[in-house]
Amino acid sequence: MAVAYERIADELRAAIRAGELKPGDRLPAESKLAERFRRSVPTVREALRALRDEGLIEKQHGRGNFVRRPRTPALRSNLRHQWEKGRAREPLAERAQTGATEHDTGLTVGDLVFHASYRTIEAHRDLAEAFGLPEGTALLERTYRTRYAAENAPFSLVTSYLVHDLIARNPALLDESNEPWPGGSQSQLYSVGIELDRVEERVTARPPTPEEAAELELPPGTSVLALRKTSIDLDDRVVDVSDVVLPGDRTELLFTTPLERW
Amino acid sequence: MAVAYERIADELRAAIRAGELKPGDRLPAESKLAERFRRSVPTVREALRALRDEGLIEKQHGRGNFVRRPRTPALRSNLRHQWEKGRAREPLAERAQTGATEHDTGLTVGDLVFHASYRTIEAHRDLAEAFGLPEGTALLERTYRTRYAAENAPFSLVTSYLVHDLIARNPALLDESNEPWPGGSQSQLYSVGIELDRVEERVTARPPTPEEAAELELPPGTSVLALRKTSIDLDDRVVDVSDVVLPGDRTELLFTTPLERW
DNA sequence: GAGTGGTCTAGACCACTGT
DNA sequence: CAGTGGTCTAGACCACTCC
CATH class of the missing domain: 1.10.10.10 (Winged helix-like DNA-binding domain superfamily/Winged helix DNA-binding domain)
Incomplete structure (x- = not known):
């Protein structure tokens, strides 16, 4: 040396x-x-x-x-998707009680602070590819920030995209003031007759952009998990694309893959 | 500023x-x-x-x-586990043709160089917890390095642990010179009568240790994906724990979660 | 050999923390 | 206020790349 x-x-x-x-x-x-x-x-x-x-x-x-003290990371399991699907058609009172994040983390609704904002955009190339639709297709862009009530920085940055024409049947879905929607996105999709067949999640690790580092209050030198979630319905249509940015040092993603019997 | x-x-x-x-x-x-x-x-x-x-x-x-030019990342899909399971009982000639990595990446066996080394260790706390067994239990530690034939640095660092007594029935499993085992780990487990029920994968992102950075030839500032894979058999026993370190800038993990019908 | 980044010095001044 | 890290200077010499 x-x-x-x-x-x-x-x-x-x-x-x-x-x-x-x-x-x-x-x-x-x-x-x-x-x-x-x-x-x-x-x-x-x-x-x-x-x-x-x-x-x-x-x-x-x-x-x-x-x-440094080792971090105890927040867990996010893919079992949440099935859990959310089962809950999407429950009565309102039931759905309002707990969201998927609370289900994962074992917290209650009061422990979390939630913020959402919507706008309509045109699909650029990357998104058009992910949806399998032409560039310029109208999309509803939804930006979410969730944080612990006791902390200032959110623990995830989520941007979700929906095909505008697919959901316009239910105008309530276009209004951000209806967030947080009881039962989550799958409940929202249910309200326009969409049932999910599967969820695909692509995970990579990278250094945060300066903007992400500032928003997540990341100490310099930590990396983020970038997760792109694609929701596919029974007709094999991509109905939702979500980009999720999570602090690498305090997040653990858990994926369970069940296997068929011999 | x-x-x-x-x-x-x-x-x-x-x-x-x-x-x-x-x-x-x-x-x-x-x-x-x-x-x-x-x-x-x-x-x-x-x-x-x-x-x-x-x-x-x-x-x-x-x-x-x-x-910098954007990297085109190598893909690793959790569908590989089901694929590998189906293949584990095929005839030898079939199994020898392609491994799970080739299945993911679309390469052929000749494109990859494979290296394995074995040793027997005693479970320390972290591993004992993962297996749900007492500390000190004898484990077979298997270290794998796989790289593209055309490149010097491996694209993954894999350390796998098996419970020694579970596999000792087949002495061929204790000999590293039998690697790469045609059909992969699930085929190895099949040879001692073990069938997997599910695979759990925990993913986090963190900066590489200097040793990892050197081995993977990571440019400074890039992070790694750390994946702990736990294989669970039909009796709900943890039969394999694998720690996989992947370069964050050239790996994409794909997880597909199928959902049950309403 | 010319041009590039890599390491290092010795010190200055500023900004933040805690008493 | 004393002690700490944060930023910055001006210049030195070394190691590597390419012609």
């Missing part, structure tokens, strides 16, 4: 892994580390930055560098 | 998003940018580092900074 900042990073990393520095501990000040390793402060900072990018430490301006 | 390097990053980011700088283009040299923005070179480098962390540019030592 020829490079000075890597040697410093290695030594600190080893100390953390060995448990000499425990989660929550403050590291020595950057100037102290510079003395100890006989390097300039910027060189020490380079090493600390590497450790931060690995998620091992957290910088707190004016306070110090701290060993 | 009070800070100098953010103003520089913003201007370059805008140019890239607007298409003034196209994928593959080289940015002006760091010294030129420093002149243009009337800032020192380290400040310009700070801005470039931010863009690299967002995945927008790529640094090439001695050549320059380049606008």
